[in-house]
Each structure stands twice: as structure tokens, then as C-alpha cells.
Amino acid sequence: MPDAPRHIVSSYEQELNQLRALMARMGGLVENQTALAIQAIIDHNAESAQAAMEQDPEVDALEREVESRAIKLLALRAPMAQDLREIVSALKVTSDLERIGDYAANVAKRSLRLGPTGNDISLGGLRSMGRLVQEGLRLAIDALGQNDAEKALDVWRSDKAVDEIYTAMFRELVTYMMEDPRNIGACTHLLFIAKNLERIGDHATNIAERVHYSVTGAMLPASRPRGSASPETPTP
Amino acid sequence: MSLWRKRPPVSAPLGSTPLGSASSESSLRESAALGEPVAVPGTSGHRPSLGALLDLVPHPLLALDRDGTLRHANETAQAQIGDALPALLRNPALGQALRTLLPGGTGQVDVQMDVPVRRTLRVSIRCEGAAGGAHGGSRRGLLLLSVQDRSELEAVERMRSDFIANASHELRTPLASLIGFIETLQGPAADDAPARIRFLSIMAGQATRMRRLIDNLLSLSRIQMHEHERPSSLVSVAAVARRVADAHEPLLAASGHSLSIDIAAGLPPVAADADQLSQVLTNFLDNAVKYAGRPDRPATIVLSVEPARAGIDPQADGVVLAVTDDGPGIAPQHVPRLTERFYRIEDGPGGKVGSGLGLAIVKHIVGRHGGRLTITSTEGQGARFAVWLPRAPVPATAAIGATRQR
Structure with a gap:
């Protein structure tokens, strides 16, 4: 963990730390919510x-609190340089986290409606996708907590795998639906679940981009590594 | 542990705080509790800090401020759960317990993590508050966390249920065919000598398949059981690669494929489990032999070991072991799912059937080593299976070996 230089005004330092602690708490919640939803x-x-659905209000409340604290910091302390970037990033990251929470809650809700019909259809693809998304999310939140631009880059690079598996799942589910129209109900839910997971992956990547910007001051290129025919990891 | 209560109530020396970034005003004040020397009976001069004492305990221990900021993680905690610490500390259930605990109270929380490897940590918490002291404030004091890694216990439990589920499902097919043949041999084909010979050879094949499946399932379970323990002994990756290549010579000769070995000089040291590493390469080579051939021509397989370079991750220092072939390749929709248990590509070339576990085993081995598995393929042009292993943190490995005899 890079040992950040201290600020002269210690109450400012304290407020920044509180903001960071809130972000970590929110990150932990959202991570847990995603894990529960996948489970x-x-x-x-x-x-x-x-449990995943019940956590949603707390995530929303935390988002509002982070927002109000960040705005207060901006208004009263007029932060500069990395502090400024960190606080502005916090504003954006918190809404990414909130969206992730929403998607996780939605996945959880759909899992209830999926019912027993979902059992015949292989969930292997979803399991892999869930793992990948959870890995990316954990790495992104680790990067956020430790202000680690390297980890952030790792997340940014790995988003491609999630896209690829989503495309593969889409095809697979469409095949199931064509085989037997009775599968359509369950498969539609599964499609939305896969889409939601894919969106969670996207937001994790957003967070990683924000962390990278907040630490280095440099924006990552607008075009992300996308799942495509060329499988080699691009270098930034 | 009543060490904290022996502290003189007011004039705690602020002095040295060897405990990382004490940043806020209040935490500076509170960190005195940790940085402050502890009276050791019978010694007059040397007074170790609490942090130093925690380091002596061979069990993962954490000390936190009342607001949940990490003050100190002892050496064992850093060695065993260091990489999981941030994720552990932001866990909502743990956070809830930490916020609600009163001075003198205790609690216990089980934290489960799914990624990157599955871990279950049981955290016992004790809140050491300055109960009713001169400072009075309820936010003062320390939280002591003792962490028990229950991953292995849980893994054993899961292994049992997984084994039953997988084994029963996957063994049923060959078993059904065995039973079918046995019934035929007992009944209609009892006196048919040519059929008997043919049936027996099919039955032997099915039995071998079942044995291979069980072996693979067992080895997968064993690997998963220790997946949370990073190997610490240094291994010559080049020697392992050569050994595996030598062992594959007969198989390669029989299949007609050609293997070339390309081992770069000046490889960084890698901490690994030599047996597991050779299993990774063995599985890669087995797959190449099985799937890289085309009907019209044998494949060229390259086993390479080189220092990590751009391609997998330009920043990562370490070693890349790769098996590349020029076979028919793998369709992109299959690539991300190859490491799933029992995932097989339906129309495999030549209808060859593996156990469906080879790459799952590789994935778990790589996970244990903190490495990364990348599978890249262009259809029609071959496939590349590569494992990146991180460079061993040399001084750290030496230090762990010196201080902990295990």
C-alpha cells in the first residue's frame, strides 16, 4: 500500500479517510451482493x-452518503491534484457501485422466478461468467481501496473474457429456445441474468478506469479491449 | 489477553508507531495503544511494542481501530491471508459485527470468498475497550481479530459432495455399457468366442476410462483442498519441462506428432510445486496429442519456457510455460469454458473423449500458484495454452523458510 503523504489539516485528512472507508464499505456490500446473487x-x-435483494437499500443509502461527503469535501476544502481526482472519481465510482448493486439485486430476483424449469439447462456458462465477473469486481475494489493502478489495468484488460463468454451464452440459450419453445421462459430469464452479469463486469471495468485515472492522472484509451476474433491481450 | 489494561492511564508515550499509516488525528492518538511498550516482567531495559508481540504469535492476528482501520497485521497474517486482507476487512458481515461490538465483547464471523480461490475464514473478534477510563469515549480501544483459515475443512466437505455428484454422473455411462456387455456375455453370447474377445477389449477400454476418471477426480479434489496455500519452494521450471517432454516421447512417437522444446536461458526463480507443475505440462501435452492432429497430417507441437514478456501481461515478471500446436484450433465460443469440469467440445476431432477434467485441474493448480492461464486459438491455425507464473519473492521466501519450520 503506498503510504500517502499526510495533509497539514488533519481534519481534512480524517474526512478523506472517512470517504475512503465508506467507499470500501460500499464495495464490500456490492461484492457480497453479487456473490449472493450468483449463488x-x-x-x-x-x-x-x-439476502441479495435486501441489501439494496443500504447500498443506495451509502451512495447518497458518499455523494454528500464528496461534495462537502469539494466545497469546503478545495482539494487539488490527486485528492481532487480521487474525490471526483469517488463520485463516479459510487454510482457504478450502486448500479452493480441494482444488477445484482435484479439477478437475484430473476433467480427466484427461474423456477425448476431452469434445471434442465446447463448453468456451466453462467457459473464461469459469474466467476469471471466476481474476480474482476474483487480486483477492481481491491484496486480502489489500495489506489493500485496496476491492478486496475488488470481488470481493464480482463473484461474481454466476460464479453466473449456472454456472446457464447447468448448463442447457447437461443439454441435451447429454438429446440423447445417450453424453454423460452427460463431462457429469457437466463439471458437477462447473463446480460446483467455482463453489465456488472462493465461497471467493474469503469471503476478500474476511474482508479487508474485517479492514481496516475492519465485516462485509459476510450476503446476497451473487446471480445473479438483476435484473442491476444492488447497492450495499453 | 490483559496486556492493554496494564498501560498507565494517561501518559501513554506516543513515540514510535511502527504500524503503517496512522493518518487521522484520532487514530494517531489511539495508535499509542499499539506502539506503546508493554511491560515485560523481569526485564528493565527492553520493552517491545504490542505489534512486535503480535508478530511472535504463530497464528494470524489483526489489530484494528474501533472505526475498522487496520493498525497491524502480524507476520503470520501477512504470510497466510495477506492477499485476502482488503477483501476480508470490507466484508459486510464482519463490518456489521465490528461496528456493533461493545468494549469487552466478543464475536465470531465466518467470511466466505469465492474468488480468486475459494476460501472460508473464521474470524474471532475481541473488543478491547478503555471501559470507563479517563478518556471515556466509546470509540476508543482496539479490536483484536484472530483469523482461522477453514478453507481446507470446507474443501474436504465440498469434495465429498462434489465427488459423489460428479462421479455418479460421469461414471454411469461407462458403467452402463460394462453391464450391458456382461449381460450379453452371460446370455446370448455365452458361447461365441470371437464376440467374447471383442467385447472384452471394449470392456477393458471402458474400465480404463472409469479408472482414469476416478484418478482425475481424486487429483482435482486433492489440488482444491490445498488451493489456498501458495507453494514456497523454488523449482527449476526448465528441468520440469524437460522431464515432462522426455516422458512424453513414447506417446508422441506413437501418434506421429513432432515435439520441439524451446527453453530460454536466464529464467527468473519461481516458487512452485514441481509435481503439480509437471501435471500442468502433462495435461497440455496430452491435449495437444489428442486434439491437435488432423486426419491428413500430424501436428507440430512446441513446448516453450520463457521469461514473461508482452503478450500475457507486459508488467508481470515471471515465467511463461506454453504448449503451442498447429492443429485445427478451437472455436472462440468454447475457449472461455474449456476449464469447466466435464466441459467437452461436442464434435471433437476424431471423436476422442477425454475425462473433461484436464484443464480444470490445470486451472486449480495455476490458481494455487497465483498464476494465470491463457488459452488463445485461431480456428484452423492451432492453439496455445500458456501458464504464467509469478517470479518468486526471493527474500520473502527465504525469510519464511527461516522463521517457520513446517
Whole structure:
């Protein structure tokens, strides 16, 4: 962990730390919510689904608190350089986290409606996708907590794999639906679930971009590594 | 532990705070509790800090401020759960417990992490408050966390249920065919000598398949059980690669494929489990032999070991082991799913069937080593299976070896 230089005004330092602690708390919540949502689909666990949905209000409340604190810091302390970038990034990251929470809650909700029909359809693809998304999210939130631009870059690079698996799942599910129209209900839910997971991955990548910017001051290129025919990892 | 209560109530020396970034005003004040020397009976001069004492305990211990800021993680904690610390500390259930604990109170929280490897940590918390002291404030004091890694216990439990589920499902097919043949041999084909010979050879094949499947399942389970323990002994990757290549010579000769070995000089040191590393390469080569051939021509397989360079990750220092072939390649929609258990590509070339576990095993081995597996393929032009392993932190490895005899 880079040991940040201290500020002269210690109450300012304290406020910054409180903001960071809130962000970490929100990150932990959202991470947990995503894990629960994925568990809800893979293990058909209704309790996990319920727990994931119940966390949503807390995430929303934290978002509002982060926002108001960040704005207060901006207004009263007039931060400069990295502090400024960090606080502005916090404003954006917090809404990314909130969106992730929403998607996770939605996945959990759909897992309840999926019902027993979902059992015949292989959930292997979703499991892999869930893992990838969770890995990216954890790495992004680690990067956020430690102000680690390197980790952030790792997330940014790995988003491609999620896109690829999403495309593959899309095809697979469409095939199921064509085979037997009775699958359409479950498959539609699964499609939305996959889409939501993919969006969670995207928001994790957003967070990584923000962290990279906040630490280095340099924006990553607008075009992300996309899942495509060329499988080699591009260098930034 | 009543060490904190022996502290003189007011004039705690602020002095040295060897405990990382004490940043806020209040935490500077509070860190005195940790940085402050502890009276050791019978010694007059040397007074170790609490942080130093925690370091002596061979069990992961954490000390936190009341607001949840990490003040000190002892050496064992850093060695065993260092990489999981941020994720652990932001866990909502743990945070909830930390916020609600009163001075003198204790609590216990199980934290489960799914990625990058599955871990279960049982955290026992004790709140050491300055109960009713001169400073009075309820936010003062320390939280002591003792972390028990239950990953292995959980893994054993999961292994049992997984094994039953997988084994019963995957063994049913060959078993059904075995039973079918046995019934035929007992009944209609009892006196048919040519059929008996043919059936017995099919049955032997099915039995071998079942044995291979069980072996693979067991080895996968073993690897998963220790997945949370990073290997610490240094291994010559080049020697492992050569050994595996030598062992594959007969198989390659039989299949007609050609193997070339390309081992770069000046490889950085890597901490690894030599047996598991050779299993990774063995599985890669087995796959290449099985799937890289085309009906009209044998494949050229290259086993390469080189220092990490751009391609996998330009920043990462380490070693890349790769097996590249010029076979038919893999369709892109299959690539991300190859490491799933029992995921097989339906129309595999030549209808060859593996156990569906080879790459799952590789994935877990790589996870244990903190490495990364990349599979790249262009259809029609071949595939490349590469594993990146991080450079061993040389001084750290030496230090762990010196201080902990295990």
C-alpha cells in the first residue's frame, strides 16, 4: 500500500479517510451482493436471493452518503491534484457501485422466478461468467481501496473474457429456445441474468478506469479491449 | 489477553508507531495503544511494542481501530491471508459485527470468498475497550481479530459432495455399457468366442476410462483442498519441462506428432510445486496429442519456457510455460469454458473423449500458484495454452523458510 503523504489539516485528512472507508464499505456490500446473487442462480438458493435483494437499500443509502461527503469535501476544502481526482472519481465510482448493486439485486430476483424449469439447462456458462465477473469486481475494489493502478489495468484488460463468454451464452440459450419453445421462459430469464452479469463486469471495468485515472492522472484509451476474433491481450 | 489494561492511564508515550499509516488525528492518538511498550516482567531495559508481540504469535492476528482501520497485521497474517486482507476487512458481515461490538465483547464471523480461490475464514473478534477510563469515549480501544483459515475443512466437505455428484454422473455411462456387455456375455453370447474377445477389449477400454476418471477426480479434489496455500519452494521450471517432454516421447512417437522444446536461458526463480507443475505440462501435452492432429497430417507441437514478456501481461515478471500446436484450433465460443469440469467440445476431432477434467485441474493448480492461464486459438491455425507464473519473492521466501519450520 503506498503510504500517502499526510495533509497539514488533519481534519481534512480524517474526512478523506472517512470517504475512503465508506467507499470500501460500499464495495464490500456490492461484492457480497453479487456473490449472493450468483449463488442464488447456481445453487437455486432462495435465501441468498432474498439476502441479495435486501441489501439494496443500504447500498443506495451509502451512495447518497458518499455523494454528500464528496461534495462537502469539494466545497469546503478545495482539494487539488490527486485528492481532487480521487474525490471526483469517488463520485463516479459510487454510482457504478450502486448500479452493480441494482444488477445484482435484479439477478437475484430473476433467480427466484427461474423456477425448476431452469434445471434442465446447463448453468456451466453462467457459473464461469459469474466467476469471471466476481474476480474482476474483487480486483477492481481491491484496486480502489489500495489506489493500485496496476491492478486496475488488470481488470481493464480482463473484461474481454466476460464479453466473449456472454456472446457464447447468448448463442447457447437461443439454441435451447429454438429446440423447445417450453424453454423460452427460463431462457429469457437466463439471458437477462447473463446480460446483467455482463453489465456488472462493465461497471467493474469503469471503476478500474476511474482508479487508474485517479492514481496516475492519465485516462485509459476510450476503446476497451473487446471480445473479438483476435484473442491476444492488447497492450495499453 | 490483559496486556492493554496494564498501560498507565494517561501518559501513554506516543513515540514510535511502527504500524503503517496512522493518518487521522484520532487514530494517531489511539495508535499509542499499539506502539506503546508493554511491560515485560523481569526485564528493565527492553520493552517491545504490542505489534512486535503480535508478530511472535504463530497464528494470524489483526489489530484494528474501533472505526475498522487496520493498525497491524502480524507476520503470520501477512504470510497466510495477506492477499485476502482488503477483501476480508470490507466484508459486510464482519463490518456489521465490528461496528456493533461493545468494549469487552466478543464475536465470531465466518467470511466466505469465492474468488480468486475459494476460501472460508473464521474470524474471532475481541473488543478491547478503555471501559470507563479517563478518556471515556466509546470509540476508543482496539479490536483484536484472530483469523482461522477453514478453507481446507470446507474443501474436504465440498469434495465429498462434489465427488459423489460428479462421479455418479460421469461414471454411469461407462458403467452402463460394462453391464450391458456382461449381460450379453452371460446370455446370448455365452458361447461365441470371437464376440467374447471383442467385447472384452471394449470392456477393458471402458474400465480404463472409469479408472482414469476416478484418478482425475481424486487429483482435482486433492489440488482444491490445498488451493489456498501458495507453494514456497523454488523449482527449476526448465528441468520440469524437460522431464515432462522426455516422458512424453513414447506417446508422441506413437501418434506421429513432432515435439520441439524451446527453453530460454536466464529464467527468473519461481516458487512452485514441481509435481503439480509437471501435471500442468502433462495435461497440455496430452491435449495437444489428442486434439491437435488432423486426419491428413500430424501436428507440430512446441513446448516453450520463457521469461514473461508482452503478450500475457507486459508488467508481470515471471515465467511463461506454453504448449503451442498447429492443429485445427478451437472455436472462440468454447475457449472461455474449456476449464469447466466435464466441459467437452461436442464434435471433437476424431471423436476422442477425454475425462473433461484436464484443464480444470490445470486451472486449480495455476490458481494455487497465483498464476494465470491463457488459452488463445485461431480456428484452423492451432492453439496455445500458456501458464504464467509469478517470479518468486526471493527474500520473502527465504525469510519464511527461516522463521517457520513446517
